Amino acid sequence: MGLVIVSLLLGWLAAGTGLILLAGFGLVLLLGLLYTVFGLSWLEIERVSQLYNLPVASLRWRERNAPGFSSYIRSVGRNLGNGRMWAAFGNFVLATLLGAGMLGALRWSISAAILAFAPMSNTSSVTLEGWELSSAQAPWLIPLALAGVGVVVALVFLHRAISTAIIGTIARETELAQKAQTSSVQREGAVRAAEVERTRIECDLHDGVQPRLVSVAMALGLAHQQIDTEPQQAKELIAEAHTSTKAAITELRQLTRGIYTSVLEDRGLDAALSAVAGRSHIPVQLDIQLPKRMEKNAEAAMYFAIAEALTNAAKHSRASWCRVTVRVREFEGHPWLWARIEDNGIGGAHIQPGGGLDGIHHRVLAAGGTLHLDSPQGGPTAVEVNVPCAS
Incomplete structure (x- = not known):
């Protein structure tokens, strides 16, 4: 199938190139060819990543960033220069060639194994790929059959090595890009929180x-x-x-x-939040279940997030009670501090620049965590905070 597809693509490319001067019709063919190559590249990344368990992000079409035909042309140009797409397509072509070689070796091996037992059928001679042997020489085809099996196995491992090298490089590039993006977000959050x-x-x-x-x-x-x-x-x-x-x-x-609070340093998150709840003008119900002291920066980020959320509730929510729940949850094999701060106030809270929730948001981002706010008009309000930590 790969050989047929590659042959069709080459014919498609030749037809599109030859028809460019025919009222630009060839450009439409070439554009369709680009979409087809993109689809094959996406399929190749998914195939290899699932086959060899590689953590690779799916190939995405680079959309235009503005309306209009000129923006569409620029997006086509960006996709035409997408290195991930061409690397995956190159891997598809190599896999096709290796697959063709493997099937040829497998056919040779099966034929040789069958003809090796020709003397049992009283056949005077056998022919393998134009090579004629007498019945007495036929058993010598067994080593050739085993050699064919060895070639098949070698090509399988060669495909694995090449595919994991090419697609694995894409995976590493994706991981580095994600880490760079995460670091940028954390840096911006730290600057904004400060x-x-x-x-x-x-x-x-x-x-x-x-x-x-x-x-x-x-x-x-x-x-x-x-x-x-x-x-x-x-x-x-x-x-x-x-x-x-x-x-x-x-x-x-x-x-x-x-x-900064010395109670947090000396006695941990539970005692520090108890002190915050004791100073609150609104009754606060604490439900904190932590197996042990967590990582210092994670505790500090969670403490300030909860303290600021309670301060905001006391100032703006008109609530008669608050509830704070703190747990340790596993996410992707790592412990995360999770907290939910609820009140029965009037709701309508939202993150605005310079506000208390804005400070919480960026402080949590700086710690590599996430914040989710649910505060419909009329209440209630719930703030969920997740911060990665190490025990």
Whole structure:
């Protein structure tokens, strides 16, 4: 079948090339030939990847990225220069040639094995591929039959070596491209998460701690001016400054807790989330089942994602309760931290640039994880977070 297909394709190519000057009809034939080669290449990748268990991504047609005929022509050009397609098609041609050789060797081996027993039928002579032998010489065909079997086996292994080399190279290129894309997404997520975190810290400092410190400075300045003339009022100002200082210290502690928590480092995710739930204005039900301490970066990413999700729920959801579920799940043979944060609020949450969910999203991306938000109007809201980890 391969020889027939290759012969038809060569004839197709010759006809298309010869008819180009006939009102461009040959271009239509050549375009159809390109689609046919693409289909054969796709089939070859699927065949070899399934036959030898190679993790190869399917061959995809490179679609046009804009409407219009010119964009279609550019997409045809991109597909015409698709190295994966031509490598797979070359493997198809080589497999066809090897298959033809294997069938010839197999036919030779079977014929030789049958003719080797010619003396048992009282035949005076035998002929194999134009080679005439007497009945007495026929048993010498047995080694030739075994040699033919050896050629068949050798061609089978040669096909495996060549196919895995060509299609395996495509698999490695695909894997490297996927890793590069994943690294790019993680890098962008880390940069964006750092930017959102910096903006949050600036807002907290500007709107909370800074005004309190300014108030403390003003109160102490007035007390300094009045300490000799109006000592009682100066004492009141100092007391006010003392109260504002304690409030500023509390806000700074909360701010640093948002950056990093020592409880997470010392006692793990369960204890850190218990502390977050205890500070929440909304009752939080925790359901955390972890077999052991997980990888540090994964725990940190999951902690900040859950803490920020609970903060958002307290600010915007109007919920009366929240539920946090944390588990370890297996995915592709590796452990992943999985969490689901639910509330019975009004819903309608969405990821917007600079928002809390945007920060969660990019922090999870930076850790190589995923985030899924389900928040229809009217509620409820559910956030699912998956982060890869190592035990």
